[in-house]
Amino acid sequence: MSAPPRPSPIVPTIPFDRDGAHFGFLRLPVSRDESAWGSVMIPIAVIRNGDGPTALLTGANHGDEYEGPIALQALAHELKPAEIRGRVIIVPFMNTPAFHAARRTSPLDGVNLNRCFPGRADGSPTEKIADFFLNQLVPLADVVLDYHSGGKTLDFVPFAAAHLLDSAVQQDACIAAMQAFNAPYSMTLREIDAVGMYDTVVEDAGKTFVTTELGGGGTATARTARIARRGVRNLLKHAGILDGEPEIGPSIGIDTTVGDCFHFCERNGLLEVLVDLGDPVAKDDPLALIWPVDHVGGEPVVVQSRNTGLLVARHFPGLIKPGDCLAVVASVVE
Numbered sequence: 001m002s003a004p005p006r007p008s009p010i011v012p013t014i015p016f017d018r019d020g021a022h023f024g025f026l027r028l029p030v031s032r033d034e035s036a037w038g039s040v041m042i043p044i045a046v047i048r049n050g051d052g053p054t055a056l057l058t059g060a061n062h063g064d065e066y067e068g069p070i071a072l073q074a075l076a077h078e079l080k081p082a083e084i085r086g087r088v089i090i091v092p093f094m095n096t097p098a099f100h101a102a103r104r105t106s107p108l109d110g111v112n113l114n115r116c117f118p119g120r121a122d123g124s125p126t127e128k129i130a131d132f133f134l135n136q137l138v139p140l141a142d143v144v145l146d147y148h149s150g151g152k153t154l155d156f157v158p159f160a161a162a163h164l165l166d167s168a169v170q171q172d173a174c175i176a177a178m179q180a181f182n183a184p185y186s187m188t189l190r191e192i193d194a195v196g197m198y199d200t201v202v203e204d205a206g207k208t209f210v211t212t213e214l215g216g217g218g219t220a221t222a223r224t225a226r227i228a229r230r231g232v233r234n235l236l237k238h239a240g241i242l243d244g245e246p247e248i249g250p251s252i253g254i255d256t257t258v259g260d261c262f263h264f265c266e267r268n269g270l271l272e273v274l275v276d277l278g279d280p281v282a283k284d285d286p287l288a289l290i291w292p293v294d295h296v297g298g299e300p301v302v303v304q305s306r307n308t309g310l311l312v313a314r315h316f317p318g319l320i321k322p323g324d325c326l327a328v329v330a331s332v333v334e
Contacts, residue, residue: 006121010132014046016089016140021081022046026091026132030108030125040097040108040125045076045090052086053239056141057232058133059091061114061148061198063098063106066220067212068147071228086241089137094146095129102218104151115196134201143177143208143239146198147228150216154325155316157254157277158214158227159185163194164257165203173208180238180246181210181231185312187330190257210235217316252310253333260306263327267301269293271320275327277312281305287327290320305329 014024026042057075059068072092079088093099094113101107111126119130138144150156160183162174178186189211194200202209212231215224234246256262269290275281282305289300303326313328320326 008121008132008136009128010042010136012044014044016046016087017048019048019050019081021079022048023076028125028128028132032108042091042096042129043093046087047076047079047081047084047090048087049081049084050086052084053142053241054087054089054140055236055239055241056089056137056144057091058094058145058198059147060093060095060099061146062104062112062151063093063095063100064102064104064151064218065147065149065216067149067214067224067228069093069099070220070225071147071232074229075232083243084236084241086239087140088236088241089140091137094133095126097125104153114198117196117198117201130198133198134205138202138205138207141207143210143235144202145181145210145212145232145235146202147212147214149212149214149220149224150313150316152218153216153316154313155216155277156213156313157185157310158212158224159183159187159254159312160210160212160231161187161189162210163189163191163199163203167206170203170206170208174203174210177208177210177235177238179251180248181212181235182246182248182251183212183214183227183231184251185254186251187312188253188255188257188333192262208239213313254310254312254330255333256312256328256330259309259329259331261309261328261330262325263287263303263306263329265290265303265315265320265324265326266322268321269301269319271315271318271326272300273314275311277314279311281307281309281311281329283308287311287329293319303327307331
């Protein structure tokens with residue numbers, strides 16, 4: 001006879017079922033050198049006004065991605081209970097340890113939060129965070145928005161994304177929510193490897209899910225922050241939580257579910273990109289040169305596009321090594 005699952009050690013300091021604006025923490029006990037009986041304090045806001053839909057909004061799933069934290073800090077500061085119907089759960093720094101360290105992975109255990117779902121209540125600190133979100137917060141939600149950008153190593157055209165799903169009804173709901181977010185680009189996305197991702201477990205739970213990639217390079221720009229701030233309010237309007245209609249402007253449809261979109265590096269070198277983000281690319285066009293770094297006068301390796309479309313992502317640092325994602329050329333949806 002198997003033992004019952006262990007309850008989560010994470011303790012919320014605010015209520016989820018009481019009207020009003022509540023600001024507090026998810027307190028995760030973590031014993032470490034600098035704090036023997038210490039805790040990681042994950043900031044959270046719950047804004048509620050009666051019955052209605054619930055939106056779960058998260059940023060900094062990866063700690064070096066900043067558009068989400070900016071937009072969600074602003075929303076938590078500005079949003080008043082009287083403006084909404086239902087509930088908004090805001091977690092600007094989902095992976096708080098990684099956020100404070102400006103890292104993709106947690107400095108506490110080296111784990112990538114967005115590759116460790118469903119997590120474990122008796123696991124490492126990051127696994128405990130994953131377990132709590134999946135089993136305590138996701139069940140409360142009708143719509144989930146998880147902000148991403150390229151972090152320190154990638155740069156993207158600013159897009160919102162929905163995935164291909166087995167359920168046509170759920171997929172249509174996710175695409176409609178993505179379109180309501182109304183980033184400059186709207187992507188139908190297939191992940192390289194969806195195992196362990198927050199996206200996957202939220203979708204498996206039957207929720208309407210939207211994600212983004214809004215820039216990169218380990219910073220946010222004025223433009224990408226504006227896109228993030230406007231997009232979340234559009235999504236809340238689409239969900240019926242905020243009054244009014246979403247502010248909809250042009251958005252270019254892009255798709256990574258068809259064609260040979262992903263380009264990976266096969267050698268060390270100095271990266272010279274030949275195409276800027278958002279530029280059109282034809283199959284066999286040169287995307288980049290990889291120059292040798294151990295001698296002078298050698299020939300560069302020419303990387304050619306294997307797809308026709310737009311350059312929507314690129315490696316950000318100037319040096320590149322085997323296995324790095326060099327570029328993504330997405331097909332354009334007419």
